[in-house]
Amino acid sequence: VAKKVLSLVFVRDASRILLGLKKRGFGQGWWNGFGGKVEPGETIHEGALRELKEEAGVTGHELQEVGLLKFEFVGDPVLLEVHVFSTTKYTGQPSESEEMKPRWFDVDDLPFSQMWADDSLWFPLLLKGSKFSGYFLFKGHHEILKYTLDEVERL
Numbered sequence: 001v002a003k004k005v006l007s008l009v010f011v012r013d014a015s016r017i018l019l020g021l022k023k024r025g026f027g028q029g030w031w032n033g034f035g036g037k038v039e040p041g042e043t044i045h046e047g048a049l050r051e052l053k054e055e056a057g058v059t060g061h062e063l064q065e066v067g068l069l070k071f072e073f074v075g076d077p078v079l080l081e082v083h084v085f086s087t088t089k090y091t092g093q094p095s096e097s098e099e100m101k102p103r104w105f106d107v108d109d110l111p112f113s114q115m116w117a118d119d120s121l122w123f124p125l126l127l128k129g130s131k132f133s134g135y136f137l138f139k140g141h142h143e144i145l146k147y148t149l150d151e152v153e154r155l
């Protein structure tokens with residue numbers, strides 16, 4: 001089973017969270033944090049900062065790693081390992097990129113029907129500041145066959 005290491009960054013500002021509408025590729029048409037593949041020669045943290053800057057035009061500061069999510073798809077040998085980061089400190093104005101159209105959402109009014117199906121399961125842990133670790137087995141892009149999700153002391 002091959003493993004792809006990916007980053008996913010959320011920027012918080014009081015009761016709001018910055019999401020981006022994916023304009024192409026994997027997850028197109030859905031809202032998500034910012035992130036992507038971690039390139040050879042960069043740490044996961046560096047990759048997270050790079051993707052945030054490329055996709056949303058903001059520079060993150062003091063990113064905390066808050067989650068580790070592993071995903072498999074029935075019939076697909078690739079395991080996705082998504083490292084979730086959160087920060088309240090950033091510079092720059094969110095701006096649209098080729099990949100993402102950023103928008104602030106109130107944390108009480110999230111577009112879960114237009115987000116990956118796993119998000120509604122772990123977002124409550126993200127929003128309350130817990131550290132979490134989960135595994136999700138998907139069938140296609142909409143159906144979760146099984147999952148585990150735990151709050152953890154340390155990642």
Ligand SMILES: CN1CCN(c2cc(NC3CC3)nc(N)n2)CC1
Pocket residue numbers: 006007008026032033034035036037071080082116118119138
């Ligand atoms: C660049 N990456 C792609 C993967 N990704 C995912 C994946 C995901 N579920 C997995 C079934 C696909 N759920 C969220 N929220 N993000 C983060 C961004």
